[in-house]
Amino acid sequence: MxxxxxxxxxxxxxxxxxxxxxxxxxxxxxxxxxxxxxxxxxxxxxxxxxxxxxxxxxxxxxxxxxxxxxxxxxxxxxxxxxxxxxxxxxxxxxxxxxxxxxxxxxxxxxxxxxxxxxxxxxxxxxxxxxxxxxxxxRLRADPAADRAEQAQQRLASLTGREHEVALAVGRGLTNAEIARELCLSVPTVKAHVSRLFDKLAVTNRVQIAICVHDAGLV
Missing domain, CATH: 3.40.50.2300 (Response regulator)
Structure with a gap:
């Protein structure tokens, strides 16, 4: 089908x-x-x-x-x-x-x-x-004081464009919406998201969003 x-x-x-x-x-x-x-x-x-x-x-x-x-x-x-x-x-x-x-x-x-x-x-x-x-x-109520610092350290390894894509994912944007906002092609956005998985040691987009929220950027 x-x-x-x-x-x-x-x-x-x-x-x-x-x-x-x-x-x-x-x-x-x-x-x-x-x-x-x-x-x-x-x-x-x-x-x-x-x-x-x-x-x-x-x-x-x-x-x-x-x-x-x-x-x-x-x-x-x-x-x-x-x-x-x-x-x-x-x-x-x-x-x-x-x-x-x-x-x-x-x-x-x-x-x-x-x-x-x-x-x-x-x-x-x-x-x-x-x-x-x-x-x-629940994330904001988490008493772990080092959550924000750890997230900021993880995000510090990103390039400028990867950082922009991570913030967009944290805002809940789809690949197509990110592509329009950053003037990129959808395949390019997907490639950036794949690199974010490796650099942030995460396995899906929701975990990227959690990292961005932990860092206090969204």
Missing amino acids: GGVRLLVVDDDPLVRSALTLMLGGQPDVEVVGEAGDGLQALTQVRELRPDVVLMDIRMPRMSGLEATAALHARPEPPHVIVLTTFDADEHVLGALAAGADGFLLKDTPPAQLLEAVRAVAEGDPMLSPSVTRTLIE
Whole structure:
């Protein structure tokens, strides 16, 4: 089909069915499978090789957080969007640190959920506004006094252009938006983001944004 290959993971069969019907009817999205817990998700990913995984965070046997970390440790892992019922979920930071590319509420409107799947498949992170507020508030409340200093030291290794791209990522801009703002091509932006992964020792764009926020630059 040439579209986004999607795996839906949730312990509630009704939620899985609803997501499959809602997203699988799109011409550019193919729901290749479903899983009821994290262990099944690992097996399905190995067999079906989806581009994006919609991952419930609270499941029996293996949670979405554990499954996300396990997937991210694999070569060429799929992109993961973590779904939760509560925007104050205590696992927000853990899921992002584990390698999740997005964090959305289950009541996200269908159009926005579809947009998130497409964006994450292209390498752009996606956080619901309420989750973003929760994330920033928790980072600011972190008592670790050296967080800002460590982030500033990491960012000091960047070139001027890489620094500009990092700040734009920290503001939540997509690759296309960064390209327009900095008068660059999208492939050039993607190349800069890839170098940021190496220089900042991070594994996804959300972690770049966290580093920029830690440094007090956004």
